[in-house]
Amino acid sequence: MAYVPGGSKKELRKADRQLATVIDLNKCLGCQTCSVACKNLWTKRPGTEHMRWANVTTYPGKGYPRDYEKKGGGFRDGEPQPGKIPSVIDSGDNFQFNHNEVYYEGKGQSVRLHPVSNVTGKEPEWGYNWDEDQGGGQWPNPYFFYFARMCNHCTKPACLEACPTGAIFKREKDGIVLIDQDRCKGHRHCVEACPYKAVYFNPVAQKSEKCILCFPRIDKGIANACNRQCTGRVRAFGYLDDRDSQVHKLVAKWKVALPLHAEYGTGPNVFYVPPMGARGFGSDGEITDGSRIPLDVLEGLFGPEVRRVLDVLRTERAKMKAGQGSELMDILISKKWTDRFGGFTNDPLTQS
Amino acid sequence: MKAKRIDASNDALLDAASPVWAGAEGESVSMAPTPLMLVKEVSPFLALSQDHGAVTSLRAAALHNGGMLAIRLQWAAPKHDRIVDLDSFVDGAAVMFPVVRGAPAATMGARGKPTNAWYWKANTPAPYEVVAEGFASVQRLAGRSDLKAAAHYRDGQWNLVLGRSLGKADGLVKLEAGGSTKIAFAVWSGGNSERSGRKSFSGEFVDFEILK
Numbered sequence: 001m002a003y004v005p006g007g008s009k010k011e012l013r014k015a016d017r018q019l020a021t022v023i024d025l026n027k028c029l030g031c032q033t034c035s036v037a038c039k040n041l042w043t044k045r046p047g048t049e050h051m052r053w054a055n056v057t058t059y060p061g062k063g064y065p066r067d068y069e070k071k072g073g074g075f076r077d078g079e080p081q082p083g084k085i086p087s088v089i090d091s092g093d094n095f096q097f098n099h100n101e102v103y104y105e106g107k108g109q110s111v112r113l114h115p116v117s118n119v120t121g122k123e124p125e126w127g128y129n130w131d132e133d134q135g136g137g138q139w140p141n142p143y144f145f146y147f148a149r150m151c152n153h154c155t156k157p158a159c160l161e162a163c164p165t166g167a168i169f170k171r172e173k174d175g176i177v178l179i180d181q182d183r184c185k186g187h188r189h190c191v192e193a194c195p196y197k198a199v200y201f202n203p204v205a206q207k208s209e210k211c212i213l214c215f216p217r218i219d220k221g222i223a224n225a226c227n228r229q230c231t232g233r234v235r236a237f238g239y240l241d242d243r244d245s246q247v248h249k250l251v252a253k254w255k256v257a258l259p260l261h262a263e264y265g266t267g268p269n270v271f272y273v274p275p276m277g278a279r280g281f282g283s284d285g286e287i288t289d290g291s292r293i294p295l296d297v298l299e300g301l302f303g304p305e306v307r308r309v310l311d312v313l314r315t316e317r318a319k320m321k322a323g324q325g326s327e328l329m330d331i332l333i334s335k336k337w338t339d340r341f342g343g344f345t346n347d348p349l350t351q352s
Numbered sequence: 353m354k355a356k357r358i359d360a361s362n363d364a365l366l367d368a369a370s371p372v373w374a375g376a377e378g379e380s381v382s383m384a385p386t387p388l389m390l391v392k393e394v395s396p397f398l399a400l401s402q403d404h405g406a407v408t409s410l411r412a413a414a415l416h417n418g419g420m421l422a423i424r425l426q427w428a429a430p431k432h433d434r435i436v437d438l439d440s441f442v443d444g445a446a447v448m449f450p451v452v453r454g455a456p457a458a459t460m461g462a463r464g465k466p467t468n469a470w471y472w473k474a475n476t477p478a479p480y481e482v483v484a485e486g487f488a489s490v491q492r493l494a495g496r497s498d499l500k501a502a503a504h505y506r507d508g509q510w511n512l513v514l515g516r517s518l519g520k521a522d523g524l525v526k527l528e529a530g531g532s533t534k535i536a537f538a539v540w541s542g543g544n545s546e547r548s549g550r551k552s553f554s555g556e557f558v559d560f561e562i563l564k
Contacts, residue, residue, distance in 0.1 A: 050438075073397075080396040080397045080400060081400075082397075082400045083397075084439070085439035086438060086439070087437050087438055087439055088438055091438065119437070158397065161395070161396060161397065162395050162396075162397035162398065164394045164395040164398050164487055164488065164548050164549060165488070165490060165548075166488050166489075185490075185492070185548070187398075187547045187548040188439075188547075189395055189397050189398050191438075192397060193397040200438075201438045203435045203437075203438060206435065
């Protein structure tokens, strides 16, 4: 949906193609390499300290920004819903550490290295990944999984519909959603409208910012940094309509990758292979065939298709185990990393 | 509304507390929440607001000294002049004129019928000139004129003077002694998260005379 300057939202044009990401939650080990790759590239400027365009949190948990699922926005039955703007602390704060005191002022044995909230100047009470690894469930079946998120570069972006100044547009050639920093006036209707809270306000520039899907890399055939840097081969990337791409195969052919909170009505283009979870213990301490992760928890995130997807994953895994081979398992394993990126395999060091 | 000519320096005009303002015929302007049905097409999310329009009245006065036109706005509101968190907004005010006859105020003009506004925000010292042919085409123009602002907050009230040289046009409203145009006002209450179309607004343009 490209914006027609000076026009109305009725003149929005759809993107011709759509780039998408698939994240396999069975393999994500919460190492934050994606978060750091993004941070290093894009959010080290003044006013962006609190931003994590790419982030990984523990589920169950409050997520990032804190309680984003309770902050409204998106559409219900096609109607726009009011939303709230996360605070700096919700967005992870910007802890300051007493490095000098501990490392350079001779107090290494007497003073503890500790963070201070950049907002309150006191001991932090919340921050990015504050509830890491807490998870849910009761003994003997506690459970959690890592949940990597980023902007969904939606097919029907609520941020774009919300912007009264025409600063947000969706690139027609690949569906990347961008905020024109020259047009943005910092009104933050986009922040309220995004149900994933993937738009962040920069209080120094007084403009809103978001994941740009590393478009300068995409334009040179290099996969975006969070996807490319993932050490666990958790992420696939490419055009949804590229029948050779893993993204197409996982989303459209095997139908094992589902959008997060499709009920928000924005048509997200990041898809997740739901986690099968560890096998649970029964009442006598025996190992059962059931997952520790309750089905309704996963359905709450990825919708009613989860049960079918988990059945497909179990069936294909059993085939693999039995030596019969499985195209799906081969994709999810990805023995060659280049298979993951739908042709966006140029080297960032030699191409950029 | 009328802008009388008086013998005063630009500095005196730009001082809301200067005695020169005693000679101005101030008017009380009643302000109302902007009807958000008007912006629904531009931003259905913006149009979800239900409690904007915290400021319900404004005192407006105008003077000129033959060189500069100054407009003084005074309104009572809690002060919000800093962005202290990602969800905080600052106070603001604007004065709007039609660039051509018949430009509608309620929609900030229309295609081919531009409006010109002077826009001031409490955390930004320099005001902007704004030209718009409707909500979706608001352009901030820096350096297009010598627009100045002076604001101080005292006893629970903002006192703001906006001033610009008479005579120049260059795509903006032409203001000259002996001429007439129309005028409208807007105020944003930062503490009430007001920004963009969420604001108090004086309604359709009223006549504005710049006396000789």
